[in-house]
Amino acid sequence: MATNSDSLYAARAPIFPKRVSGPFRRLKWQIMAVTLGIYYFVPWIRWDRGPDLPDQAVLVDMAGRRFYFFWIEIWPHEFYFVAGLLVMAGLGLFLFTAALGRVWCGYTCPQTVWTDLFILVERWVEGDRNARMRLDKAPWSARKWRLRLTKWTIWLLISVATGGAWVFYFTDAPTLARDLVTLNAHPAAWSAIALLTATTFTFGGFMREQICIYACPWPRIQGAMMDEDTLTVAYREWRGEPRGKGLRRRAVTEAAETTTRAAGPQIGGRSPAIPMPGMPTGVGGPIPDNAPGDCIDCNACVNVCPMGIDIRDGQQMACITCALCIDACDEVMGKIGRPRGLIDYIALADAPAEREGRAPRSVWRHVLRPRNIVYFALWGGIGLALVFALFIRPDIELTVAPVRNPTFVTLSDGAVRNAYDVRLRNKHGEPRDFTLGVTTSSDLSLSVEGVAGTSVEVPADAQALTRVYVTAPAGAEAAGGDTTDLRIWIMDDISGERASAPTTFNGRGTR
Amino acid sequence: MSEKRIDDVTGTETTGHNWDGIEELNNPLPRWWLWTFYATVLFAVIYTIFFPAWPLVSGATQGVLGWSTRGEVARDIAQIDEGQQQYREGLLSVDVHMIRDNEELQNYAVQAGAALFRNNCSQCHGSGAAGAIGYPNLLDDDWLWGGRIEDIAHTIRHGIRNEEDPDARFSQMPAFGEMLTEGEIAGLARHVQSLPDGADPLSGPAGQLFADNCATCHGDDAQGDPEIGAPDLTDAIWLYGSDLASLEDTISRGPYGVMPPWGERLGEANVRALAAYVHQLGGGEAGEPRSETNVEEQIGEGDVPEGAGRTGGDPSDPDEVPFPEEASGTD
Numbered sequence: 141m142a143t144n145s146d147s148l149y150a151a152r153a154p155i156f157p158k159r160v161s162g163p164f165r166r167l168k169w170q171i172m173a174v175t176l177g178i179y180y181f182v183p184w185i186r187w188d189r190g191p192d193l194p195d196q197a198v199l200v201d202m203a204g205r206r207f208y209f210f211w212i213e214i215w216p217h218e219f220y221f222v223a224g225l226l227v228m229a230g231l232g233l234f235l236f237t238a239a240l241g242r243v244w245c246g247y248t249c250p251q252t253v254w255t256d257l258f259i260l261v262e263r264w265v266e267g268d269r270n271a272r273m274r275l276d277k278a279p280w281s282a283r284k285w286r287l288r289l290t291k292w293t294i295w296l297l298i299s300v301a302t303g304g305a306w307v308f309y310f311t312d313a314p315t316l317a318r319d320l321v322t323l324n325a326h327p328a329a330w331s332a333i334a335l336l337t338a339t340t341f342t343f344g345g346f347m348r349e350q351i352c353i354y355a356c357p358w359p360r361i362q363g364a365m366m367d368e369d370t371l372t373v374a375y376r377e378w379r380g381e382p383r384g385k386g387l388r389r390r391a392v393t394e395a396a397e398t399t400t401r402a403a404g405p406q407i408g409g410r411s412p413a414i415p416m417p418g419m420p421t422g423v424g425g426p427i428p429d430n431a432p433g434d435c436i437d438c439n440a441c442v443n444v445c446p447m448g449i450d451i452r453d454g455q456q457m458a459c460i461t462c463a464l465c466i467d468a469c470d471e472v473m474g475k476i477g478r479p480r481g482l483i484d485y486i487a488l489a490d491a492p493a494e495r496e497g498r499a500p501r502s503v504w505r506h507v508l509r510p511r512n513i514v515y516f517a518l519w520g521g522i523g524l525a526l527v528f529a530l531f532i533r534p535d536i537e538l539t540v541a542p543v544r545n546p547t548f549v550t551l552s553d554g555a556v557r558n559a560y561d562v563r564l565r566n567k568h569g570e571p572r573d574f575t576l577g578v579t580t581s582s583d584l585s586l587s588v589e590g591v592a593g594t595s596v597e598v599p600a601d602a603q604a605l606t607r608v609y610v611t612a613p614a615g616a617e618a619a620g621g622d623t624t625d626l627r628i629w630i631m632d633d634i635s636g637e638r639a640s641a642p643t644t645f646n647g648r649g650t651r
Numbered sequence: 652m653s654e655k656r657i658d659d660v661t662g663t664e665t666t667g668h669n670w671d672g673i674e675e676l677n678n679p680l681p682r683w684w685l686w687t688f689y690a691t692v693l694f695a696v697i698y699t700i701f702f703p704a705w706p707l708v709s710g711a712t713q714g715v716l717g718w719s720t721r722g723e724v725a726r727d728i729a730q731i732d733e734g735q736q737q738y739r740e741g742l743l744s745v746d747v748h749m750i751r752d753n754e755e756l757q758n759y760a761v762q763a764g765a766a767l768f769r770n771n772c773s774q775c776h777g778s779g780a781a782g783a784i785g786y787p788n789l790l791d792d793d794w795l796w797g798g799r800i801e802d803i804a805h806t807i808r809h810g811i812r813n814e815e816d817p818d819a820r821f822s823q824m825p826a827f828g829e830m831l832t833e834g835e836i837a838g839l840a841r842h843v844q845s846l847p848d849g850a851d852p853l854s855g856p857a858g859q860l861f862a863d864n865c866a867t868c869h870g871d872d873a874q875g876d877p878e879i880g881a882p883d884l885t886d887a888i889w890l891y892g893s894d895l896a897s898l899e900d901t902i903s904r905g906p907y908g909v910m911p912p913w914g915e916r917l918g919e920a921n922v923r924a925l926a927a928y929v930h931q932l933g934g935g936e937a938g939e940p941r942s943e944t945n946v947e948e949q950i951g952e953g954d955v956p957e958g959a960g961r962t963g964g965d966p967s968d969p970d971e972v973p974f975p976e977e978a979s980g981t982d
C-alpha cells in the first residue's frame with residue numbers, strides 16, 4: 141500500500157507461508173538437510189594426526205594459530221590459502237548470481253535455511269497458514285500460550301544447538317562438550333553460544349524477511365550483478381494476463397485493465413515492483429486481446445512466499461528466488477490443465493521472443509555466455525593454483541633474519557662473526573632434527589648458539605627460533621671485505637629433505 | 652526542486668527530491684529499526700553510568716564500576732607477575748651455571764633478561780649489546796672480568812669500580828702520562844699495537860718498559876688477568892681503540908671504567924636472568940665458576956625480599972614508577 145506516509149514507520153506485518161510441495165521444495169529440503177548436517181556434525185569428525193596434534197578433522201585453533209582441515213594444515217604465514225578460498229567464494233558468488241540470480245539467497249544462505257527450519261517447526265506446532273493466521277488473531281488463551289510456548293521452546297533449542305555447534309569448530313569438540321555439561325567451559329564459549337543463540341532465535345523466529353530486506357547487503361549487490369541473461373524466478377505475464385478467477389472465466393475487459401494496472405495489492409508497502417528492463421512499465425502494459433490469461437488469481441504463489449510478496453508484480457528486491465512460488469503455481473496449472481511454468485526460472489532476454497510465441501533460447505545458451513565463462517575460468521584457475529600450491533608446499537622451511545645490531549662482531553682472534561635469527565619450521569607430526577649448514581664461495585663456518593654441533597631439534601608441528609653464527613677467520617676475504625653472499629640451508633636428518641634461504645655476510649668493510 | 656508525486660509503478664509517494672531524474676520513494680522505515688535506535692541510545696546512557704565517559708575540566712567521570720584501562724593493565728601485569736613467580740623462584744633455587752640445563756627456566760631467563768637489558772643496560776652497552784668505546788662489547792668472546800655465567804652474574808650484581816657496593820671489583824690502571832715521557836708512551840703504544848701480530852711483549856726497549864710498568868697486571872705474556880680486570884693485549888679487541896692515538900691516550904690517562912651494582916636494585920632473580928641473557932649472546936664461556944667469590948649462596952624462598960626480582964614497579968599501583976628514588980642505591 142505504502143500510501144501517502146501516514147506514519148514514518150511501519151510495523152512488520154507477519155507472514156504465514158503456506159505449505160507447498162514440488163521439485164523445488166524437495167530440493168530445498170535436501171539442501172537444508174545437507175547444509176545443517178555439515179554444520180552440526182563436521183566438528184565431530186575425528187582425524188588422526190599423530191600424538192602431538194589435535195585429532196579433530198576441521199579445527200580453527202586460534203590459540204595455536206593453526207587451521208586444520210582433514211589432511212591440510214594451514215599455518216599463519218600460509219594465510220594466502222584462506223585468502224584464495226575467500227576470493228574463490230567471491231568469484232563463485234559472481235558466477236552463480238550471473239547465471240542463476242539469487243540462488244545463494246534462495247537455497248543456501250543460513251538466514252534462509254534457518255528461517256525455513258523455523259517455519260517448519262511453526263507449521264508443525266501451530267498448523268498451516270490459515271490455522272496460524274487464526275491463532276495470530278485469536279486472544280491470548282491457554283491454548284494459544286501452550287502453542288506459542290511450545291514453538292518458542294523448540295526454536296530456542298534449535299538456537300542453542302546452533303550456537304553450541306559453532307564453538308566446537310574452535311576447540312576440541314568432545315572436551316568442550318564435557319566442559320559445557322560440567323559448566324567448566326571458557327567464558328568465551330558461553331558468550332559465543334549466548335550471542336548465536338540470541339541471533340538465531342530472533343533472526344529465524346521474528347526477523348526473517350526483515351533481515352533480507354533491510355539488514356543484508358546482498359540483495360543490492362546481487363541485484364546489480366544480474367543481467368538480462370540471468371535465469372531467475374519470474375512470472376510470464378504475457379501468458380498469465382489478464383488474470384481472473386473462475387475456471388471458465390468471464391470476459392475480463394475493463395476488470396483486467398484495472399487489476400493488472402495496479403498489479404495486485406502491495407503488502408505493507410514492502411515490495412515496490414521494479415519494472416523489468418526492456419519491458420513496458422509494470423505488468424500492465426498493452427493487453428493483446430481480452431481472452432483470459434492462465435493466471436486464475438488464486439494467490440497460491442503469494443501464500444507460499446516466505447517474503448510475503450507477489451512475484452506477479454515483477455522482479456523485486458524482496459524476492460530471494462526461493463522458487464516456492466514456482467512449485468505452488470505449477471500445482472495449480474496441473475489442476476486446471478494448463479502447462480507448468482507460468483512462474484518459472486526465465487531469462488528476461490527471452491521475454492520478447494516468448495511474447496511473440498517463439499521458443500526461448502536454451503538454458504545452456506544463457507548459462508554458457510562469455511561473462512560466466514570468464515568467471516568460471518578465474519574461479520577454476522585460482523582453485524587449481526591453490527591445489528598446486530598445496531602439493532608443492534614444503535614440510536620444512538626456514539626464514540633467515542640477519543641480526544643488524546651490530547652488523548658484525550670482531551672476536552678476540554680477529555675473526556669476524558655475523559649472527560642470524562633463523563626460524564625453522566617443522567610441519568611434520570613428530571619432532572625432527574635439522575642439520576644446519578652454509579653454502580658460500582668464501583671461507584665461512586657456521587655454528588649454533590647453545591648447541592655443540594650444528595643440529596637442532598624442532599618440536600612437532602612447530603617453529604623454533606635459533607641464533608646462528610657465521611664466522612669468517614681473521615684474514616679471510618669475507619672478514620675484511622664488504623658483504624659476501626651466502627645461503628643458509630637446513631636438512632631434515634630423517635628424510636634428507638632440504639630447504640635454504642639466501643642472506644649476506646658483513647665483513648669489517650661494512651661500517 | 653521539490654515536488655512530491657505518486658510513483659506510477661508502485662503507487663508510492665516520492666520524497667520530492669530529484670537527482671538528475673532519480674527520485675526517492677517515501678517508504679516508511681521499519682518500526683523495529685526505530686526501536687533498535689532507541690535501544691542504542693539507552694545503551695549509551697547506561698554505558699556512561701558504568702564506565703568512564705563524560706569529559707570534565709580535568710579528567711572524566713569515573714563510572715560506577717570503577718573500571719579503567721590503567722587498572723586493566725595493572726591487573727594484567729599482576730597476573731603475569733604471579734605466573735612468573737615460579738620461574739623467579741626457580742632461578743633462585745639452582746646454581747647459576749645450571750640454569751641452562753632447564754630449558755623452561757633458560758627460556759624465561761633469556762626473555763626476562765632481554766627485557767631487563769633493554770631497560771637497564773642498553774644505555775651503556777647498546778641495545779644490541781655491542782658496546783661502545785669504553786663500554787665493553789658483550790657479544791664477543793673477550794671478557795675483562797671473566798665470561799663464565801657466574802662471573803657475569805657477579806659483575807652485574809656488584810658492578811665494577813663503584814663506591815656503592817663493597818663487593819664491587821676494583822683495579823686501577825695508573826695514569827702513565829704522569830710517569831713516563833711522551834716518547835716512552837709513544838713507543839709503548841706502538842709496541843702494544845704490535846702485540847696481536849705476535850710480537851714478543853718483553854723484547855726491545857719498549858718491551859723493557861712493558862716489563863717494568865705493565866706486566867704486573869697484564870702479565871709477561873700480555874694476556875691480561877680476569878681476576879683483576881686486566882685486558883688481554885694480544886687479542887683483536889680494544890676497549891678504548893686500537894689506533895696509536897687512542898693507545899697513547901689510554902696509557903697516559905689510565906681509564907677507570909665504572910659500572911653500577913644491580914643486585915640490590917633488580918633483585919637476585921633478575922640478576923641471574925640478565926646473566927643468562929648476556930651469557931648466551933655469543934661470547935659466554937662454559938664451565939664451573941672461575942672463582943668462589945663469584946658465587947652467591949643459594950637463596951631460600953623465604954629470603955626473597957618483597958617485590959624483589961620484579962621486572963617492573965608495584966603492579967597494583969598504576970602510578971608507581973618502576974624504581975622509586977629511595978631504592979636507587981646510596982651515595
Ligand code: SF4
Nearest residue numbers: 245249251352356358
Ligand atoms: S537477502 Fe541476505 S539474508 Fe536474505 S537470503 Fe539473501 S543473503 Fe541471505
Ligand code: SF4
Nearest residue numbers: 445459460462463465
Ligand atoms: S516471490 Fe517466489 S521466489 Fe520470490 S521469495 Fe516469494 S516465493 Fe520465493
